[in-house]
Amino acid sequence: MRALLCTRHGEPELLELSEVPLPQPGPGQVRIAVQAAGVNFPDTLIIRNLYQFKPALPFSPGGEVAGVITALGDDAGGGAGARPGAGSSGLREGDRVMALCGHGGFAEQVIVDAAKAVKIPEGVSMELAASFTMVYATSYHALVDRAALRSGESLLVLGAAGGVGLSAVEIGKALGARVIAAASSDTKLQVCREHGADDLINYTREDLRERLRSLTAGQGVDVVYDPVGGHFAEPAFRSIAWRGRYLVVGFALGEIPSLPLNLALLKGAGILGVFWGAYISREPQAFQADMQRLLAWVAQGRLRPRISARYSLEEAPQAIRALMDRRAVGKLVVVP
Numbered sequence: 541m542r543a544l545l546c547t548r549h550g551e552p553e554l555l556e557l558s559e560v561p562l563p564q565p566g567p568g569q570v571r572i573a574v575q576a577a578g579v580n581f582p583d584t585l586i587i588r589n590l591y592q593f594k595p596a597l598p599f600s601p602g603g604e605v606a607g608v609i610t611a612l613g614d615d616a617g618g619g620a621g622a623r624p625g626a627g628s629s630g631l632r633e634g635d636r637v638m639a640l641c642g643h644g645g646f647a648e649q650v651i652v653d654a655a656k657a658v659k660i661p662e663g664v665s666m667e668l669a670a671s672f673t674m675v676y677a678t679s680y681h682a683l684v685d686r687a688a689l690r691s692g693e694s695l696l697v698l699g700a701a702g703g704v705g706l707s708a709v710e711i712g713k714a715l716g717a718r719v720i721a722a723a724s725s726d727t728k729l730q731v732c733r734e735h736g737a738d739d740l741i742n743y744t745r746e747d748l749r750e751r752l753r754s755l756t757a758g759q760g761v762d763v764v765y766d767p768v769g770g771h772f773a774e775p776a777f778r779s780i781a782w783r784g785r786y787l788v789v790g791f792a793l794g795e796i797p798s799l800p801l802n803l804a805l806l807k808g809a810g811i812l813g814v815f816w817g818a819y820i821s822r823e824p825q826a827f828q829a830d831m832q833r834l835l836a837w838v839a840q841g842r843l844r845p846r847i848s849a850r851y852s853l854e855e856a857p858q859a860i861r862a863l864m865d866r867r868a869v870g871k872l873v874v875v876p
Contacts, residue, residue: 541559541560541561541562541647541648541649542557542558542559542560542647542648542853542876543557543558543559543560543600543644543646543647543648544556544557544558544600544601544602544646544647544853544856544857545557545558545560545598545599545600546586546587546597546598546599546600546601547597547598548597549587549588549589549597550587550588551587551588551861552584552587552856552857552858552860552861552864553857553861554587555587555601555856555857555860557853557854558598560647562649563649563650563651564611564613564651565611565612565613565616565651566613566614566651567613567614567615567616568613568614568615568616568653568654568655569612569613569616569651569652569653569654570609570611570612570613570616570631570637570639570651570652570654570657571609571610571611571612571649571650571651572605572607572608572609572610572637572639572649572650572651572652572657573607573608573609573610573648573649574605574606574607574645574647574648574649574650574876575606575607575608575666575670575875575876576605576606576607576666576667576669576670576671576873576874576875576876577602577604577605577606577645577646577670577873577874577875577876578602578603578604578605578645578670578671578672578673578674578675578703578871578872578873578874579602579851579856579859579860579863579868579871579872579873579874580603580604580674580675580703580863581702581704581767581790581792581863582603583601583602583603583860583863584860584863584864586599586601586643587601587860592817593642593643593817595642595643599643599644600643600644600645600646600647600650601643601645601646601856601860602641602643602644602645602646602647602650602856602874603640603641603642603643603645603674604638604639604640604641604645604670604673604674605638605639605641605645605650605652605670606636606637606638606639606660606666606667606669606670607636607637607639607649607650607666608634608635608636608637609631609632609633609634609635609637609657610633610649611633612631612632612633612654616631616654630659631654631657631659635659636659636660636666636669637657637658637659637660638657638658638660638669638670638672638673639652639656639657639658639673640652640656640657640673640674640820641656642817645874646853646856646874646876647853647876648853648876655824655828656820656824656827658673658828658831658835661835661838661839663839664835664838667847667850667873667875668838668845668847670873671703671845671847671871671873672834672838672845673831674704674816675703675704675706675707675845675871676707676710676711676834676843676845677816677820677827677830677831677834678704678707678789678814678816679704679707679708679711679765680711680830680833680834681814681816681819681830682708682765682787682789682812682814682816683695683708683711683712683715683763683765683787684711684715684830685819685826685830686785686787686812686813686814687763687765687785687787687812688785689712689715689717689762689763690715690716690717691715691716691717692716692717692718693717693718693762693763694717694718694719694720694756694761694762694763694781695708695712695717695718695719695720695761695762695763695764695765696720696722696752696761696763696764696765696776696779697709697712697719697720697721697722697732697737697765698722698743698764698765698766698767698768698772698776699722699723699766699767699768699792700721700722700723700728700729700732700737701721701723701724701725701728701729701731701732701869701870702767702792702866702868702869702870703868703870703871703872704767704789704790705721705723705732705765705767706731706732706735706845706846706870707843707845708765708767709721709732709735709736709737710735710736710842710843710844711843712736712765713735713736713737714837714842714843717762717763718738718739719736719737719738719739720737720738720739720740720741720752720755720761721733721737721739721740721741722740722741722742722743722748722772723740723741723742723743724742724743724744724866725742725744726742727869728869729741729742731846731869731870735844735846739755741755743772747775748772748775748776748779749775749776749778749779752776752779753779756779756781759781760779760780760781760782760784760807761779761780761781761784762780762781762783762784762785763784763785763786763787764776764777764779764780764784764785764786764787765787765789766786766787766788766789766790767789767790767791767792768790768791768792768793769790769791769792769793769794769795769796769797770791770792770793770794770795770797771793771795771797772793773797773799774797774799774800777799777800777803777809778803780803780807780809781807781809782807782808782809783807783808783809783810784807784809784810785809785810785812786799786809786810786811786812787812787814788811788812788813788814789814792866799811845870845871846869846870846871847870847871847872847873848868848869848870848871848872849862849868849872849873850872850873850874850875851872851873851874851875852874852875852876853874853875853876855874856874859872859874
């Protein structure tokens with residue numbers, strides 16, 4: 541089978557399309573014929589050896605996929621008396637699934653843990669399914685589980701036009717919040733508006749702190765969703781309301797900011813880490829419940845994932861480069 545391999549750490553242009561052996565699922569695993577794979581910010585880090593998880597070389601990037609199960613390993617969620625090819629997870633060969641693999645998704649087939657695969661509902665395309673899990677489940681965990689965002693509260697989303705940012709905009713609206721989207725261009729902000737944002741901030745030409753003061757009548761925002769980091773973090777944190785919650789989601793600008801902790805004290809505010817990868821490993825049942833609610837919202841039309849570009853397996857390095865250069869709006873998808 542074909543796979544896009546990272547044989548040495550570095551820029552996406554170093555990735556190589558190669559023929560590799562067909563992988564075999566082990567206990568508790570399934571093999572998926574990949575029909576679509578989402579492109580995510582961790583892909584830009586893992587190939588440069590900058591991510592928390594560091595797979596041994598060579599490996600394929602690509603952390604989330606959608607496709608068809610072609611094989612199940614022993615005890616892939618099953619037990620005594622389970623039907624052949626099926627486990628207690630309910631997965632069988634031939635099932636359409638969306639799954640998290642961490643890495644390995646930019647390939648024609650990939651091995652994943654059965655606990656991290658979810659059946660794709662009728663009417664949901666493979667491309668949508670491959671674009672959904674990582675960003676929407678991250679934002680749901682952040683806004684619901686970590687920040688306990690309530691209807692009527694205000695939510696600031698930094699980097700709001702990216703895949704994870706747009707998912708936060710939509711989930712914030714689904715929860716009844718007033719959503720303030722901040723992004724780097726008017727074109728990106730128009731996309732945020734189309735996905736439900738109530739107020740817009742172009743932080744390349746507007747002062748973020750002054751604009752937030754104006755929008756909130758000096759009260760500040762209840763929740764800040766920050767996948768960007770860098771120099772935007774402090775003015776956003778200074779704009780937080782009493783009992784506000786600051787969600788540390790990621791560092792797309794490449795700089796981990798230092799925040800003045802006296803502000804947390806003075807405002808009774810919380811700084812909450814959002815390590816979604818650890819959450820789904822430590823609390824798999826909670827993750828499955830999150831996915832069921834999110835997929836129900838998709839069926840109801842409350843969530844509308846935006847796929848802005850599609851790439852072949854050969855073109856996948858270009859997709860990663862577009863994400864690194866912050867040219868992506870919504871999600872990018874690789875179709876092997």
